[in-house]
Amino acid sequence: MTSPTSDALLGPAEVRELADVLGVRPTKQRGQNFVIDANTVRRIVRTAEVRPDDVVVEVGPGLGSLTLGLLEAADRVVAVEIDDVLAGALPATITARMPQRADRFALVHSDAMHVRELPGPPPTALVANLPYNVAVPVLLHMLETFPSIERTLVMVQAEVADRLAAPPGSKVYGVPSVKANWYADVRRAGAIGRTVFWPAPNVDSGLVSLVRRAEPVRTTASRREVFAVVDAAFAQRRKTLRAALSGWAGSAPAAEAALVAAGVSPQARGESLTVEEFARIAESAPSRDTAPTAPEARQ
Structure with a gap:
């Protein structure tokens, strides 16, 4: 298999020319910032450790x-694109610039949050420049929906990258950190400058690597039950867990009882807990059948 060449990849002139032909102007509503630097593309592919046998799913391919x-x-790439014009044009771009690989490409014209299945073999990797305004919900949805995804590398706003990769005890450790860690080992994998995008965003970007856990979190609680505890704990992050989980448990005393049963101090705060500790709290819910659940994609 040959390595990427400047003839195949898009540079600044090609991106702008293609956008002009399509009448495309990046919109803030969909968080569109197109990568215009071929070296950055090579770096992302290299950092993602994409292998010749990988089936890669990409969310938000834009101009390609x-x-x-x-x-x-x-081996194969499946791109999920919501924009009508971009989705319509991408197959032709692939055929024109990489005809020898065009039969290895498939397009799904849909909102990624609505995707439940993909054409062809199950994906083994997720690599994407995620729209900043929906990055965390999309990432969590894809990890949950496609358990075959072993490795993920996403480019997101630097602040979001910090939150996803933050360890317990960090000031930015929160809901995205815990939920991402439910699925994978998460780490920052580099920074991306603003000048490699068109238009240049007003924020810096970061790469985040997620490697699927070899074994899932050991717990009798469901993902939904654990995530409900996580959402409740961080909804009022300045409060102790005894107070923050009072609504989830039904009362402050009930929350304290659940925390004690889980081996967690009622005076602790959510930012100090691991995902395993949140799972133990979920197992100790006053009523596993009636404990309320919260939206799973909350950031």
Whole structure:
């Protein structure tokens, strides 16, 4: 398999020309910032450790900058695009710039949050420049919906990257940190400058690597039950867990009892707990059948 070439990948002139032909102007509503630097694309593919046998799913391919780099390295790429114009144009771009690999590409024209199945073999990797405004919900949805995804590398707003990769005790450790860690070992994998995008965003970007846990969190509680505790604990993060979980448990004394049963101090705060500790609290819910649940994609 050949390595990416400048002829195949999109540069600044090609991106702008393609956008002009399509009448496309990136919109803030959909968090569109197109990568215009081929070296950045190569770096992302290399950092993602894309293998020749990988089936890669990409969310938000846009004009195809990253798609082409992924297609050069992987066995197959499935791109999920919500924008009508971009989705309509992408297959032609792939065919024109990488005809020898076009049969290895598939497009799903849909909102990623609504995707429940993908064409072809199950995906083994997720690599994407995620729209900043929906990055965390989309990431969590894909990890939950496609358990075959072993490795993930996403480019997100630097602040979001910090939150996803934050360890317990960090000032930015929160709901995204715990929920991402439910699925995977998470770490920061680098920074991306603003000038590699068109238009250049007003914020810095970061790469986040997520490697699926070899074994899931050991707990008798369901993911929904654990995530309900996480949401409640961080809804009022300045409060102790005894107070923050009072609504979840039905009362402060009930919350304290559940915490004690889980071996967690009622005076602790959510930012100090691991995902395993949240799971133990969920197991100790006053009533596993009636404890309320919260929206799973809350950031």
